[in-house]
Amino acid sequence: MALIKLNNKAVSNATAFGSISSLGSMTFIKKLTASGSATLSFVDGADGVVLDDTYKEYVFTFNNIHPGTAETALTFNMSVDTGSNYNVTKTTTFFRANHREDDGGSDLAYRTGDDLAQSTSFQVLSAVNGAGSDEALSGTLTIFNPSSTTFVKHFFGQSNTYMINQDHTNHSLFSGYGNTTSAVDAIRFQMSSGNIDAGDICLYGIA
Numbered sequence: 001m002a003l004i005k006l007n008n009k010a011v012s013n014a015t016a017f018g019s020i021s022s023l024g025s026m027t028f029i030k031k032l033t034a035s036g037s038a039t040l041s042f043v044d045g046a047d048g049v050v051l052d053d054t055y056k057e058y059v060f061t062f063n064n065i066h067p068g069t070a071e072t073a074l075t076f077n078m079s080v081d082t083g084s085n086y087n088v089t090k091t092t093t094f095f096r097a098n099h100r101e102d103d104g105g106s107d108l109a110y111r112t113g114d115d116l117a118q119s120t121s122f123q124v125l126s127a128v129n130g131a132g133s134d135e136a137l138s139g140t141l142t143i144f145n146p147s148s149t150t151f152v153k154h155f156f157g158q159s160n161t162y163m164i165n166q167d168h169t170n171h172s173l174f175s176g177y178g179n180t181t182s183a184v185d186a187i188r189f190q191m192s193s194g195n196i197d198a199g200d201i202c203l204y205g206i207a
Helices: none
Strands: 003-007 010-014 026-037 040-043 057-067 074-079 090-100 106-110 137-144 153-163 168-178 186-191 196-206
Touching (some): 026 057
Antiparallel strands (some): 026 196, 057 196
């Protein structure tokens, strides 16, 4: 069976998957593993980190992030001076859905306390999480064209947490933009309070 291949608005047949170039492939760049860490920072050009015009889309995955302090959320901020300051002005939105283990309640709501309006504060990436031995959060953050010196820096993502003391799942959806036309060359993750006890954050570039 022939496949259709589009080249510069022209249509041609392709008889094998190998004849179609790969688009949107993920390239692993760097993994940082927490161990009682106050912050995890990805700085372009430092320790093998690439966060420049090599890719126009970057994805961070955070895996089983275990907070050292209960009732804390994962947050992030951006830098335009290779990590000297993490204070990019941001405007964001934040939604959260939750459901209890005992089916005793559920909710879908816009979280005004977790959004930002032209603020340099760290953006919340999750609901608050427990610090019990089986409690952790996971999710993703995607940022587009951070090296642009023309456009603002759009981002979006999602996360899932185990809500402390209430035995329910929280699915958070967030998006926004860094309101700067300077190139973003570093990104930092930290808990809203206390350390990241365990877990890892990986960075990928999207071709």
